[in-house]
Amino acid sequence: MDKLKEYAEIILRSGINLKEGQCVRIRCGVEDYHFARLLGQEAYRMGSGYVHIDILDNYLDLSRFSYQKEEQLDYIPHFLIDEGRVMLDEDWANIRIDNVGEGNVLKDADPGNVARNRRALGRELKFFNRSLMADEHSWCVVALPGKSWAEKVLGKGATVEELWDVLKPILRLDRDDPTEAWEEHNNTLHARCDRYNGLKFDRIRFRSEGTDLTVGLSERSLWCGGPMPLADGRLYNANIPSEEIFTTPDWRRTEGYVKVTKPVSVREKMVTGAEFRFEKGKVVSFRAEEGEDALKEYFDTDEGASFLGEIALVQNDSPISNSGLIFHSILYDENASCHMALGAGYPSCLKDFKELDSAEKLKDAGCNDSMVHTDFMIGGPDTELTAYTVDGKEIPLMKDGNFLL
Structure with missing residues (x-):
């Protein structure tokens, strides 16, 4: 108790x-x-x-x-x-x-x-x-x-x-003061976001076995992670646990192919061994070892279901990943691996998003609009991640699944 x-x-x-x-x-x-x-x-x-x-x-x-x-x-x-x-x-x-x-x-x-x-x-x-x-x-x-x-x-x-x-x-329940431990962890996530936001990425490229995916960001994209601010200034955590930093990519700018590294529940059905190919932001082909019919139904939901709404970075050396377990809960499994979400984007991951007061303005700014949002894990111990800045610099972000910066 x-x-x-x-x-x-x-x-x-x-x-x-x-x-x-x-x-x-x-x-x-x-x-x-x-x-x-x-x-x-x-x-x-x-x-x-x-x-x-x-x-x-x-x-x-x-x-x-x-x-x-x-x-x-x-x-x-x-x-x-x-x-x-x-x-x-x-x-x-x-x-x-x-x-x-x-x-x-x-x-x-x-x-x-x-x-x-x-x-x-x-x-x-x-x-x-x-x-x-x-x-x-x-x-x-x-x-x-x-x-x-x-x-x-x-x-x-x-x-x-x-x-x-x-x-x-x-869950940091093994600490003397779990609430304080979560505050320290959240400060680390915030610091990482501040560093990445200061570098002004234009796009990031994921490479690993079965994956070569380039995800374009908009000029408004912001990296977020840990507690998010409410209008009254309070901070809250949408997921416990959380190991990720994430952003809203430009839904029109994803190119390449990606292999999903962990099982995921789609339409209440387990999907394993999924692979996707993107052109001009959209999933143009897909397959899965199991649950392919659920993916088809998912993409039929609306137009936005075939485009990215989120990209998230999680290093392989994290408490959940180090357990070596599949938790069969997206809450835990997404926090063991870099992941992408097909479907709706997060408006709060866009600079000055309060100005974007309609679905049309949000979409023009790069935020995908959809009735669904499902995360697919795409990271692993062989993940290499490279960022390209708006002024043309190439910055290695991950090697062997872990952050370099």
């Missing part, structure tokens, strides 16, 4: 940075409800105005995708839309506990049905997701060790406590 309370405090203080009177929504799977309740109790103790818990139930979704008629899958109840608008108007903080325990439940669902429903949901709640991605309200994604997740990561018969032992150093 002490360990869970310590974890809850990190999420509430370093994650959403809860302020006095602020309301909180917590989304979680069934087996994580006990921790959501604890988060809510601690939030009330810290002065929250109201706490609401939503249950994410993949088993119920599986029944919907199996039995409903196609047109029924488009139905999104209006109260969900109203709820989103109220939460934005009242500046609610949002916490999502990754439903890792039910990660395989939808693997056999019809990918077309899943895609149709997710398109409808993304269309109706695009205003809400766009607001969070613009850092207008605090949000945080975390994961909680459970029996099923422990066995996915460590093998059959693994215990929750064994998984906790793996996660403690990753």
